[in-house]
Amino acid sequence: MGELKLMKGNEALAEAAIRAGADAYFGYPITPQSEVIEYLMAEKPWERTGMVVLQAESEVAAINMVYGAAGAGKRVMTSSSSPGVSLKQEGLSYIAGSELPCVYANVVRGGPGLGTIQPSQADYFQSTKGGGHGDYRQIVLAPASVQEMSDFVKLGFELAFKYRIAVLILSDGVIGQMMEKVELFDPIPRMTDDEIVEKYPWATTGKKKGTARRIITSLDLDSHKMEEHNHHLQAKYKTISENEVRYELFDCDDAEYIFVAYGSSARIAQKSVQLARAKGIKAGLFRLISLYPFPGKEMAALCKKGVKGWLAVEMSAGQMVEDVMLSVKGCAKVAHYGRYGGIVHSPEEVLHAMEEKIIGE
Amino acid sequence: MTEEMIIAGFGGQGVLSMGKILAYSGIMQDQEVSWMPSYGPEMRGGTANVVVIVSDERISSPVLTVFDTAIILNQQSMDKFEKSVKPGGVLIYDPNGITHHPLRTDINIFQIEGARLASEMGNAKIFNMVVLGAYLKVKPVVKIENVIKGLKKSLPERYHKLIPMNEDALNMGMKNVVKYN
Numbered sequence: 001m002g003e004l005k006l007m008k009g010n011e012a013l014a015e016a017a018i019r020a021g022a023d024a025y026f027g028y029p030i031t032p033q034s035e036v037i038e039y040l041m042a043e044k045p046w047e048r049t050g051m052v053v054l055q056a057e058s059e060v061a062a063i064n065m066v067y068g069a070a071g072a073g074k075r076v077m078t079s080s081s082s083p084g085v086s087l088k089q090e091g092l093s094y095i096a097g098s099e100l101p102c103v104y105a106n107v108v109r110g111g112p113g114l115g116t117i118q119p120s121q122a123d124y125f126q127s128t129k130g131g132g133h134g135d136y137r138q139i140v141l142a143p144a145s146v147q148e149m150s151d152f153v154k155l156g157f158e159l160a161f162k163y164r165i166a167v168l169i170l171s172d173g174v175i176g177q178m179m180e181k182v183e184l185f186d187p188i189p190r191m192t193d194d195e196i197v198e199k200y201p202w203a204t205t206g207k208k209k210g211t212a213r214r215i216i217t218s219l220d221l222d223s224h225k226m227e228e229h230n231h232h233l234q235a236k237y238k239t240i241s242e243n244e245v246r247y248e249l250f251d252c253d254d255a256e257y258i259f260v261a262y263g264s265s266a267r268i269a270q271k272s273v274q275l276a277r278a279k280g281i282k283a284g285l286f287r288l289i290s291l292y293p294f295p296g297k298e299m300a301a302l303c304k305k306g307v308k309g310w311l312a313v314e315m316s317a318g319q320m321v322e323d324v325m326l327s328v329k330g331c332a333k334v335a336h337y338g339r340y341g342g343i344v345h346s347p348e349e350v351l352h353a354m355e356e357k358i359i360g361e
Numbered sequence: 362m363t364e365e366m367i368i369a370g371f372g373g374q375g376v377l378s379m380g381k382i383l384a385y386s387g388i389m390q391d392q393e394v395s396w397m398p399s400y401g402p403e404m405r406g407g408t409a410n411v412v413v414i415v416s417d418e419r420i421s422s423p424v425l426t427v428f429d430t431a432i433i434l435n436q437q438s439m440d441k442f443e444k445s446v447k448p449g450g451v452l453i454y455d456p457n458g459i460t461h462h463p464l465r466t467d468i469n470i471f472q473i474e475g476a477r478l479a480s481e482m483g484n485a486k487i488f489n490m491v492v493l494g495a496y497l498k499v500k501p502v503v504k505i506e507n508v509i510k511g512l513k514k515s516l517p518e519r520y521h522k523l524i525p526m527n528e529d530a531l532n533m534g535m536k537n538v539v540k541y542n
Contacts, residue, residue: 006385006394006515032400117400178423179381179396181388264424271422346426 002183009149009175010035012182013079013105016153018045021188022103023074024052026065030081031117032173033107037079049190059084063091063104070100071216073196073203075157079105079169082123083114086131092166093132096233097218099202101160103153105169107176110342118342119173121263124319127170128292135230137237138166139244140291142262146180154185163240164202170291172315174264174344246289247298251277255284256306257354260299260324261313262288264344269313271347276354283354286310291320296327303331309358310334313350315343333358362417364502365425369410369442370434375489379432380411382493385511386503387415395423408437415502432496434475436460453496453538463541470541471499478533487530494534505531 007015014036017025027037037055045051056062062078069076080088085106095102108123110116127140139159141152149171156167197205204214220226251273252258259269266287276283286302288295303310309332312321321336328334337353339345370376380396387394397412412428414420431442433454439461446452448467456462457476473495479488497505508531512524 004388006381006388006396173400174397174424177398177400179384179394180420180423181394267420268422268424271425274421344424346424347422348426 002185005182005184006179007146007182008035008177008179009143009146009171010107010177011039012146012150012184013153013169013171013176014039014043015184016150017077017103018043018049018051019185019187020154020157021049021075021190022051022077022157023190024054024065024069024076026054026056026062026069026076026078028056028059028062028080028084030059030084032109032119032176033079033081033105035176036105036107049187051190059087060091063088063095066102066104067091067095067098067100070095070102071098071204073191073200073205075101075161075191077103077105077153079107081107081109082111082120083109085123085126089126089132092138093130093134093136094218095166096132096136096138097134097229098216099164099233100166100216101157101164103156103160103167103169105171108170108172110340116342117173119177119264119315119344120340120342121172121265121314121338122316122319122340123170124291124314124316127168128294128323136233137240137292138168139163139240139293140168140170141246142170142266142288142291143175144263144266144287144289146175146178146182149175150182150184154188159244161200163236165236165240170263172264174267241293244290245293245295245298247295248287248289249302250285250287252284252286252302254282256282256308257358258284258286258302258307258310259313259350259354260286260288260310260320262291262320265313265315265338268345268347269350272313272350272354275347275351281355281359288320294323294327296323299324299327300329300331303328307332309354311350311354311358312336312338313345313353314338315345316340362415362502363420364415364430364500365412365428366414366430366432367410367412367425367428367442367445368432368434369408369438372407372409374409374434375486376409376434377411379489379493380413381515382490382508382511383413383415383503385515386508389507389510389514390503392417392503393420395420397423408435408441410438410442430496430500432492434492439463451499453492453499455492466542469499471495471538472541473534473538475534478537479530482530482533484526487526490527490530491534491537494531495538496534497531498535498538
């Protein structure tokens with residue numbers, strides 16, 4: 001068993017970056033995720049593992065530092081909260097085009113604009129549908145506990161390098177700020193420069209005599225070549241959508257009414273399931289872990305087993321609910337419930353919404 | 362066993378750290394814990410609160426609106442959270458500064474004069490430990506020995522000399538909590 005600690009989600013994410021053998025973290029503080037860079041600065045990982053921690057002059061600078069370091073085959077990470085993540089979108093589109101691996105976290109707060117510092121899940125569209133320009137995807141993992149804030153950093157780096165893709169850990173103010181027991185994984189040593197040269201034939205590690213030049217770019221003025229590149233990207237996304245779907249079911253075996261949620265809303269809805277069961281309502285929870293790829297096929301299969309209705313619970317005006325509707329294709333009723341703008345819904349409110357919008361109809 | 366509670370008071374009273382010590386103590390006895398603070402401008406003064414859950418099972422929602430126990434340390438929090446205690450639940454408060462005392466008859470209400478006792482002990486900072494002692498007398502959710510173990514684990518070595526004083530404060534709270542209704 002690994003080391004047990006009581007930590008905030010943001011702190012667990014930061015500690016996990018060090019333990020995952022990250023070479024660098026570039027960031028810029030913003031509530032509610034400032035503990036990430038605060039923890040790293042206090043922990044001084046440059047003394048522990050040689051990891052670089054740098055406060056950039058802006059979010060835009062931080063994401064471009066990620067681009068540069070990732071191009072050299074380094075394990076690199078950044079994090080921010082909603083307004084800061086909006087600023088990073090240009091860099092993320094370039095990272096997608098250039099097929100660079102990286103992990104970044106968005107500890108979502110209420111928007112739009114500067115919004116509020118309180119928790120929200122209103123960045124689902126931005127996260128899963130491509131916040132920047134162009135036809136691209138990124139893997140999106142939604143932790144629902146402090147434990148997963150740690151675990152998904154390790155998993156995120158594995159996936160990022162397996163597919164040469166950006167992996168987003170989509171958290172929110174609840175998961176970032178709360179403390180829970182976390183079992184920390186054993187540290188993974190950082191890769192040496194020689195290991196990077198050997199393992200990543202695409203990385204710009206310095207041209208040796210007799211080897212071909214390695215160019216990292218998202219630009220090609222020849223449209224035919226660019227279309228070919230896009231075909232390649234789409235094939236990669238297809239592989240990911242077939243292999244990297246992650247979700248978790250609670251009490252779904254005999255469930256007639258299913259809450260579908262991710263992150264902190266999934267925790268809240270889990271309590272709603274308990275409250276519903278106590279009232280004799282056969283409720284269950286479909287918790288999304290990967291938001292992209294979306295577990296749509298699994299949802300459709302479950303729907304055919306006698307589900308009478310789905311309630312998409314998210315702290316937004318209704319974003320994920322669209323993917324639920326597309327997935328179950330009218331097999332059962334789908335409705336949305338969620339508070340937003342920084343207000344967190346209660347388990348009782350969520351159950352009430354299920355009774356009113358789905359069961360009562 | 363699942364204990365769902367809220368601790369609410371002014372920023373600077375040690376509300377968040379009381380919750381943290383309780384959560385750490387839960388870990389010491391192999392329980393699941395969660396600690397969810399109100400965060401943001403509160404830390405610059407004003408009201409602060411934290412929801413703490415200690416359970417033998419995996420914890421579902423860290424965000425709650427009704428509680429088994431409320432520890433209330435100022436009037437604003439009394440106004441806000443007296444109604445949030447589940448029927449049959451517990452409310453513990455420090456009467457210091459409270460002008461509108463709790464009125465509910467369907468819950469068990471206790472008083473602890475934490476502020477007075479802490480200042481009599483010569484250190485206003487151990488106020489939260491006096492209150493924690495009172496709570497643990499009413500609801501022995503975690504063992505005192507595990508609170509001490511948790512303190513040892515969470516405090517840097519240089520503060521370990523303060524642990525006996527904290528232990529005295531816990532005992533003071535345990536001895537002086539009184540039933541109000």
